[in-house]
Amino acid sequence: MRILVIGSGGVGDAVARIAARRDFFELMVVADVDVTRAQRTVDAARVNDVGKDRFVAAAVDASDAGSVESLVREHGATHVLNAVDPRFVMSIFTGVLAAGAHYLDMAMSLSRPHPQQPYEQVGVRLGDEQFATTASWQDAGLLALVGIGVEPGLSDVFARYAADHLFSQIEELGVRDGANLVVRGDDGEPVFAPSFSIWTTIEECLNPPVIWSAARAASGGGLEDGWYTVPPFHEPEVFDFPEPVGPVECVHVEHEEVLLMPRWVDAQKVTFKYGLGEEFIGVLRTLHQLGLDSTAPVSVRGVEVSPRDVVAAVLPDPATLGPRMTGSTCAGLLVTGTGKDGSPREVYLHHLVDNAWSMAEYGAQCVVWQTAVNPVVALELLAAGTWSGTGVLGPEAFDAVPFLELLAAPTPGGYGSPWGLQERVPAVSAGVATA
Amino acid sequence: MRILVIGSGGVGDAVARIAARRDFFELMVVADVDVTRAQRTVDAARVNDVGKDRFVAAAVDASDAGSVESLVREHGATHVLNAVDPRFVMSIFTGVLAAGAHYLDMAMSLSRPHPQQPYEQVGVRLGDEQFATTASWQDAGLLALVGIGVEPGLSDVFARYAADHLFSQIEELGVRDGANLVVRGDDGEPVFAPSFSIWTTIEECLNPPVIWSAARAASGGGLEDGWYTVPPFHEPEVFDFPEPVGPVECVHVEHEEVLLMPRWVDAQKVTFKYGLGEEFIGVLRTLHQLGLDSTAPVSVRGVEVSPRDVVAAVLPDPATLGPRMTGSTCAGLLVTGTGKDGSPREVYLHHLVDNAWSMAEYGAQCVVWQTAVNPVVALELLAAGTWSGTGVLGPEAFDAVPFLELLAAPTPGGYGSPWGLQERVPAVSAGVATA
Numbered sequence: 001m002r003i004l005v006i007g008s009g010g011v012g013d014a015v016a017r018i019a020a021r022r023d024f025f026e027l028m029v030v031a032d033v034d035v036t037r038a039q040r041t042v043d044a045a046r047v048n049d050v051g052k053d054r055f056v057a058a059a060v061d062a063s064d065a066g067s068v069e070s071l072v073r074e075h076g077a078t079h080v081l082n083a084v085d086p087r088f089v090m091s092i093f094t095g096v097l098a099a100g101a102h103y104l105d106m107a108m109s110l111s112r113p114h115p116q117q118p119y120e121q122v123g124v125r126l127g128d129e130q131f132a133t134t135a136s137w138q139d140a141g142l143l144a145l146v147g148i149g150v151e152p153g154l155s156d157v158f159a160r161y162a163a164d165h166l167f168s169q170i171e172e173l174g175v176r177d178g179a180n181l182v183v184r185g186d187d188g189e190p191v192f193a194p195s196f197s198i199w200t201t202i203e204e205c206l207n208p209p210v211i212w213s214a215a216r217a218a219s220g221g222g223l224e225d226g227w228y229t230v231p232p233f234h235e236p237e238v239f240d241f242p243e244p245v246g247p248v249e250c251v252h253v254e255h256e257e258v259l260l261m262p263r264w265v266d267a268q269k270v271t272f273k274y275g276l277g278e279e280f281i282g283v284l285r286t287l288h289q290l291g292l293d294s295t296a297p298v299s300v301r302g303v304e305v306s307p308r309d310v311v312a313a314v315l316p317d318p319a320t321l322g323p324r325m326t327g328s329t330c331a332g333l334l335v336t337g338t339g340k341d342g343s344p345r346e347v348y349l350h351h352l353v354d355n356a357w358s359m360a361e362y363g364a365q366c367v368v369w370q371t372a373v374n375p376v377v378a379l380e381l382l383a384a385g386t387w388s389g390t391g392v393l394g395p396e397a398f399d400a401v402p403f404l405e406l407l408a409a410p411t412p413g414g415y416g417s418p419w420g421l422q423e424r425v426p427a428v429s430a431g432v433a434t435a
Numbered sequence: 436m437r438i439l440v441i442g443s444g445g446v447g448d449a450v451a452r453i454a455a456r457r458d459f460f461e462l463m464v465v466a467d468v469d470v471t472r473a474q475r476t477v478d479a480a481r482v483n484d485v486g487k488d489r490f491v492a493a494a495v496d497a498s499d500a501g502s503v504e505s506l507v508r509e510h511g512a513t514h515v516l517n518a519v520d521p522r523f524v525m526s527i528f529t530g531v532l533a534a535g536a537h538y539l540d541m542a543m544s545l546s547r548p549h550p551q552q553p554y555e556q557v558g559v560r561l562g563d564e565q566f567a568t569t570a571s572w573q574d575a576g577l578l579a580l581v582g583i584g585v586e587p588g589l590s591d592v593f594a595r596y597a598a599d600h601l602f603s604q605i606e607e608l609g610v611r612d613g614a615n616l617v618v619r620g621d622d623g624e625p626v627f628a629p630s631f632s633i634w635t636t637i638e639e640c641l642n643p644p645v646i647w648s649a650a651r652a653a654s655g656g657g658l659e660d661g662w663y664t665v666p667p668f669h670e671p672e673v674f675d676f677p678e679p680v681g682p683v684e685c686v687h688v689e690h691e692e693v694l695l696m697p698r699w700v701d702a703q704k705v706t707f708k709y710g711l712g713e714e715f716i717g718v719l720r721t722l723h724q725l726g727l728d729s730t731a732p733v734s735v736r737g738v739e740v741s742p743r744d745v746v747a748a749v750l751p752d753p754a755t756l757g758p759r760m761t762g763s764t765c766a767g768l769l770v771t772g773t774g775k776d777g778s779p780r781e782v783y784l785h786h787l788v789d790n791a792w793s794m795a796e797y798g799a800q801c802v803v804w805q806t807a808v809n810p811v812v813a814l815e816l817l818a819a820g821t822w823s824g825t826g827v828l829g830p831e832a833f834d835a836v837p838f839l840e841l842l843a844a845p846t847p848g849g850y851g852s853p854w855g856l857q858e859r860v861p862a863v864s865a866g867v868a869t870a
Contacts, residue, residue, distance in 0.1 A: 286718050298745065303739075310745045311725065314726040314733055
């Protein structure tokens, strides 16, 4: 396997650091618009490289499908992992298909709100542009494995696992993401510093949140009728995450899982709620109020810039926050429904990463590490032939067990990052209570 | 009198519209970095021009003293009014002196916080760079009349008036600025849209607020020892503005009056408090928290921009808000001390402008109109020889009465914009209460 990673920001950098300790591939090209940044990643990865000279830096323009295609061909890459922000999904996706390689990403092609009813109807959905090309990938005998970070990614693997092994009937697949991370400034006081790409965070939090309902799908006549939208920051609820995270206020946001899970897993409802916390919601509301969330270029003293890019530029690079951060991040899936024994069941499948651990082990802050480990596990399963397929497929299209085993198995055999199953007391439905 | 106005944003545009109805000058050149914007102002002013072809548009680079000097010479301007944001004060100021013309502005050269104790000690003060050149202006026989908008400007005229005609001894000169303005979007809902330059508003609200104390000056040994700073948003108080504005929460901000008034008017204390309101304070806090208030350029996908310029670019141009705005703005000076009769006195000298009136009369929204009318009044007094002087002088260096009379006198003789004196019940000091 010859891997091309496009983007050496936080996640791309962590991908290389994690992959360096695995021997399933022969080459990893790390490409970035800024080749010095790619070289920094390559230098860090080489320190722990269990192979021989497997890491190479390169320059790429991710917005140009031709640049991507040339780079794939130049290095004979068999698999391309897209690790840049989602506005570049389609140019990379197109370039990889043209070059005849397999493709993986951690965020899908962007949505566009419904022009008249943005908070009720879906417009162009996350991933729509990618799914539209399924036949081309199938015809080429190529796989596009989309949404294989942590969320989407591990959360989708959890959904498949729940359906196959834990539930006979699923009421809701509810992704719930929360953290108790604190970043401190030089003076030791907490500072505002998002732990993940602010570009992506703004996109997913301010776009109309999407929900899928089987009842709507059935009444409408098909899968596509099941998706609908609600206003940003809808239905705040305090979700009690496993220790040490604890209770965090979560709100609906737009996220790929809601678009992926219903395609492969039977459930009555699919949701995503993100534990943003009050302060972050306030900041996002202000950015939106002022129009600073916008991606449309504005003219500023003779140059054109996108306000959202400026917000990203003034905030610290999430990849650099690790040493100033404390706490843990929790990604997981709350599944409610009927267990294999026919009784009501509620489980929270989850993956906790402590920042002190990921910094000590990999020199990567926990949120980017947690995102980066999953595509590496997937690549290893693809290299081994344990996972295989063609077309545009989500993680839930594959058997969850080998993935979860490889992720959790102690090093050096596995990735040494256990996941958890928290059995919760099911809320008694009105129907059961009166039975 | 041949006037060059530099800048045709909200205030520069209103200056031309107001001046068009007055016959005290022979030429007004309106210059802007964007000559089409200057031409738009000239076209609007010509409609009501009581003279003949007195308005001319020109292009200028306000950041280049040489460009300013050439333009002054080209048009034989005798007086230059600086109507751009204060980062360009020094280049314009220098260019005008070199060209041998008189100078007026509405905001003074920028401050720089004290490097070690920004919220206790002053660093470089507002106007310091200008006052440092006093001898050069005097030697050239030229006047630099600084801070002659509404605040600073009319507020400083009020201070001189209070000292000359209302008080035998002044305890505090406290500028208090508030409004009940609401801007509505296309859907009729209120939107966030600052009524004045956001660049300037950020500068004055997030810089360390400055206060002047006679006791500190005396204990330190001189005028300059009287200035000190406090943290942003210090000492919030609800000030009851005259109807229709009513009560508004005010906080200390950095403002020119505090630097000007102690130079010419005796008082124990000089302060400036601005009625920002809770929402605006929240927005400013968030901009500061994220670093979006910064003027230092950041690199954004290959171009360099100042985040504060981007904030200004995404917000609506304050000059365009008039038709969507309702309410009134109030600028004024609260004076406390001992009246001419020896008893405690407290008055609020103020100037209220209703947006519906300024839009109907001048096609200018009330805040920019209120700023723009004062330099035009001052120019008329200079043209008549009623006001004269050389060196760098604030408005309180001149007799207040002719200014206040000309401002308030009905059109066409005056500007038809009355000011008010609100007699308030003085707070009884502890000393008086126990006497």
